Amino acid sequence: MGKLYLVPTPIGNLEDMTFRAIKVLKEVDLILAEDTRTSGKLLQHYEILTPMQSHHMHNEHKTVNALVERMKSGEIFALVSDAGTPAISDPGFLLTRACIENDVEVECLPGATAFVPALVNSGLPNDRFVFEGFLPIKKGRQTRLMALKEETRTMVFYESPHKLLKTLTQFTEYFGENRPASVSRELTKLYEENIRGTLSGVLQHFTENPPKGELVIVVAGKK
Incomplete structure (x- = not known):
C-alpha cells in the first residue's frame, strides 16, 4: 500500500520551506501539483528532481480514482498547491477523502498557510x-x-x-x-x-x- 503526503509550500518567502518537506518531495514517486509551472520554480530552487503531474480543480474529479488505485498498488505521492497548505481553499480535499475511504494512509506535514x-x-x-x-x-x-x-x-x-x-x-x-x-x-x-x-x-x-x-x-x- 502506498501513501499520500500533503506538503505545504511557502506562501511567499522560499525560506519558509521546511527541511522535512524538501526531504519528502525528493523521496516520493510523484508530486501532484496545482500548477506545474509554479511548483517547478520551487523544485528547481531546492534541486528536487521528482517528476510532477498536474492536479487542480478542473481535473481532480476525473483523476482521483486512478491516483488512488496507483497508491493502493504501492506508489507514494506528494500533493502540493501553488502556495500554502493543500486543501485550504485549494485542491486536495477530494483526493484526501478518497484515500481515507480506500484505506490509503494520508499524512499532512505542518507548514505555511496564510x-x-x-x-x-x-x-x-x-x-x-x-x-x-x-x-x-x-x-x-x-x-x-x-x-x-x-x-x-x-x-x-x-x-x-x-x-x-x-x-x-x-x-x-x-x-x-x-x-x-x-x-x-x-x-x-x-x-x-x-x-x-x-x-x-x-x-x-x-x-x-x-x-x-x-x-x-x-x-x-x-x-
Missing part, C-alpha cells in the same frame, strides 16, 4: 475563530453574510485584490463600519503589510491605496 499569521498579526481575539475562506461570488453570498452578522468569533476571509473594496464595503454594511478589522497583504514577502483599524478605516486606506497581491481579511466577531 490565515494563521494574518490572524495572529491582527491583534484580534484568536482563542476562538472561524475560517470562511473565499465568500461565494454571487449565489449564496448575501445569505452567508446575513448568517455571519451574529457570529461572535473572530472571522477570517481570503480575498483577491480586485474584489477587496467590494467585500470591505459589504462588511461595513453587514457588520458595522466601526467593527475592528485587519487586512494582511503579501504575507512573508518583501512588501508585507498589515492594515489594522475599523472596517471603515481599512476600507478608506485601500480606497486611497489600491491593493496588490494576496489578501487575508480578519474581522472581529459581534460583541
